Amino acid sequence: MAIDPRTEIWNAAFETKYDAYFSELVEETLMKNWLKLDHASRVLAGLTATGSAITGWALWKDPSLTWLWPILTGISAALSILTECLGVKGKLRESSNSMRAFSSLRIELETFAYRMKIDPQFSVTSFQKELLAFRDRYTQECKRTKDDILRTNSMQVKCQKNLDQRLGY
Numbered sequence: 001m002a003i004d005p006r007t008e009i010w011n012a013a014f015e016t017k018y019d020a021y022f023s024e025l026v027e028e029t030l031m032k033n034w035l036k037l038d039h040a041s042r043v044l045a046g047l048t049a050t051g052s053a054i055t056g057w058a059l060w061k062d063p064s065l066t067w068l069w070p071i072l073t074g075i076s077a078a079l080s081i082l083t084e085c086l087g088v089k090g091k092l093r094e095s096s097n098s099m100r101a102f103s104s105l106r107i108e109l110e111t112f113a114y115r116m117k118i119d120p121q122f123s124v125t126s127f128q129k130e131l132l133a134f135r136d137r138y139t140q141e142c143k144r145t146k147d148d149i150l151r152t153n154s155m156q157v158k159c160q161k162n163l164d165q166r167l168g169y
Contacts, residue, residue: 005124009131010116016134017109018163023142024102025159026151031095033150034088041083044076086149094146101141109134 083089112130116122 005128006116006120006122009124009127010113013109013112013116013131013134016131016138017106017113018167020102020106020109020138021167022160022163023138023145024099024106025163026156027095027099027102027145029155029159030148030150031092031099033155034091034095037079037086038083038088038092041076041079041088044072045080048073048076091148095148098141098145101144105134105137105141 112127112134116127
């Protein structure tokens with residue numbers, strides 16, 4: 001029994017959309033996690049900056065809280081150094097760019113699928129070329145994504161569960 005090439009194109013398009021959507025969610029999660037670290041660092045730096053000496057004076061007036069100021073300033077300094085050493089700004093930019101690229105690809109693949117639904121007798125040759133171009137874009141974007149210490153197996157499993165839930169699995 002021969003397999004309809006249209007079915008194969010449909011299946012491959014769905015697989016590619018799934019992969020792009022998964023990558024989009026991973027990059028979005030990475031961006032959110034790096035953003036949390038960046039915001040925490042900025043807030044603590046603002047609280048402990050010389051301009052916020054009033055906060056320190058308030059803590060120094062209460063003898064039971066004098067220990068808090070050195071801890072806050074120490075954590076602030078450590079976070080500032082950590083965010084700089086880890087290149088958080090660059091990681092935020094990279095994740096944001098990758099997320100947008102994968103999102104764009106996913107949306108275009110959804111449109112591609114709608115076009116196949118609207119015209120079930122679509123041209124196999126032209127749709128195959130389009131599908132291969134989508135696959136190539138996905139491959140190129142995957143090559144651009146960099147390793148990230150926050151991209152853990154458990155984070156990816158959560159993203160996959162989130163994706164499966166969004167898709168109704």
